Amino acid sequence: MIGTAAAFQRFGLGPRPGDLAAVHDFREAIQSEVSTAAIALLSGPDLPTSGYALAELARERAAEVRPEVAAQARFYRAETASRLARFREAEIGFVERLVAFWTNHFSVEVSAGTLERALVGAFEREAIRPNVLGNFRDMLGAVTKHPAMLSYLDNAQSVGPNSRVGLRRGVGLNENHARELLELHTIGVNGGYDQADVTALARIMTGWMFARNSNQRVPIGSFLFTAAAHEPGAQTVLGVRYSAGGVEQGDAVLDMLTVHPETARHIAFKLVRHFVADDPPEDLVAELATTFVDSGGNLKAVALALIESDAAFAEATKIKTPQEFLWSALRALELDIRPQLVLRGLRTLGQPMWDPPSPEGFSDESATWLAPDAMTDRLDIAEVLVERANIGYLPGELVDLILGPAVSSESRRAVLSAASRTQAVALLLMTPEFQRR
């Protein structure tokens, strides 16, 4: 069983100096963090609502003079800065890791477009964070109806061919979102759907759009069910018939997908693969899947079931992703740096902020992150961070404070026999104990 120091890296954001001493029982500390009211929520004066962000984009498009820094870049930077502050302040950071997991599960790429770049932070704050310790059904609904997702996966342009708009304009279905909803977000690629299911779901989701301006019957950025674009008629998805209707037709499908046993399995598998092992132990996956089903998709219950299991505390085999490495390094060094540097560093390491290569999100498998340049780039960045840090501890003290008592003698010796303080701390950040989790 891994100890507290390793658990901090696996389930949290890594300890800051002093954190290990403050935690007497890791599981209890997690319980406490998870039970803290509104722990996952995040807001700030420079963090826009989706509506505000869309309005600002429209304002800049219409304006004659381009601003020096475009709105989407401003928001992206501000959102990143707010996360950096949150990561610094989190006690353990288990909730933040869960937020990261779910945001990666329901990926939106900032590279996809201006709107995505402007809204991804709001997307996380509005759709993911309020639900990360709540119910899967609520998260699924919030995510699927969010303007960022509807835009990213093209559903906002999807029109029922036999809807009023479809017939008038001769435009039709876009199946992208429906497919990813089944393949990535719920039952998974082996969940037992076929092309007919994808098309049927796509029809059901037509008219699921959002208000692009202030002239709609709902505020700008809000979900807007557009009946005129909705495909009329009943549809059958995964063997279940959904009578003709409005938005409730799609809501009913989300209800069904939430309780589908394959969704529970898919989510459980991904959670264990993300936190514990590239090859998830079957027993643990089954246990979490059962918890998911029995609790009706209670994500807090599933998260706690993970922490309560012994299997989740097996020896570390995974490697931290670049983001996990950076967050834990910043906490170990108690370092506050500008978001621009973080953004550049993450791009160098191959995990840019909220910018995975596809809707599948960033890979959870260690092999992805063990590319030839991976560790050498991490060493470069570790050295830069250490130079900027104001470290008040001796390297030997830092080894105890960050790596804990179970650190190997080789790693300890490597740090203590370094030729200088900066070299010692850079090496600390590169030890297997710090890199693996």
Add this chain to the structure above:
Amino acid sequence: MTRHVISARHVVSDRLVRPTRRSFLGFSGGLVAWSQMPRIAFAAERDPRLVVVILRGALDGLAAVPPIGDPDYAALRGDLAIGAAGREAVLPLDGFFGLNDAMPNFHRRYLAGEALIVQATASPYRERSHFDGQDVLENGMPEPRASRTGWLNRAVSALPVAGRIAPVSGLAVSPTVPLILRGPAPVLTWTPPSVRPAEANTAERLMDLYRHRDEELAAVFEAGMGMDAMAMGDEVAAGANAAFTEIAEGSARLLLDPEGPRIAVLSYDGWDTHANEGAEDGRLAGLLAALDNSLETFASGIAPIWNETAIVVITEFGRTAQGNGTDGTDHGTGTVAFVLGGAVAGGRVIADWPGLGVDQLLDARDLNPTIDLRSVLKGLLRDHLGLSDRILAEVVFPESAGAAPMNGLLG
């Protein structure tokens, strides 16, 4: 559905990733700091410059200035015994000691009476940790962590000030001021733009750790480094040379400026030759050559004021008298210090030679230091900057009663 591929190697312009990485050199100790201080009230027209060069990592004094006249030398040093019978690679000094032939410029200055060597010297520190050793080297105390100020800053603070010129406040271009210069006297820092203060052989140490602890990380890291053992020696030399020279050129310019600083500290990293130290050529020879070139570059750069300049080259401790199993040496104690400049009474090796017999070595492994390095530094500060013995003993090097200022360093 793949939208697009993000390559793992985004090149960034003003980067977070430094340029010199793709080999095991990565060094170029590049922090230059100096004191912006008001005119010192020296007698007559004196305007002395003092330069302290810190070699971080523990310079192997026995390889830099081999005691070729010592009967135990060749056997003890084995493959690393340069200058032993039948082997070349040393330049003659005084018959007993030789100078590693990677330092021909220093040798010329020695012959011209402008450079001297102190052998079997060390600070009062007797453990073997680099950062504690450097701490003592810089804090001027008998113990590590005994002071938050450095001896050089204390020395500068104790200098009499002429007139009412206000000290210029410090501008930190680099993140930190080295301990040796921390203290009340104002300090400016500067780093040449292309030289980043990367640590010597961090990559090598990391590789060593991974090899022992994590095969997978070792394989990935090695692939990333594209290591070529053959090329290593040459690259070390080339990299060090470029870095040290750039530091020396910049520093010389600044010291020459009439309004510029009078005290400078240069740090050169990379001296921790645990592996592949090399005897006649190899890692250490490359470093010594780079040091030699940079000192010469510096001397040329300050030629107009060379006669008012004293440079002292120090390191935190030496290395084991015997080699280890990886063609290198481990941490030791006694080592060398160099003093050079137009003001120096050079052309000699100052040593109270303890011998290399097993009962003469410290802990049966290290060259026993017989000269307290603080004596050398005190002698320099007294004769070059005019600090009194009392100030040196009470303020600059507290608790150094056993280390009397060395006489006659300057002529």
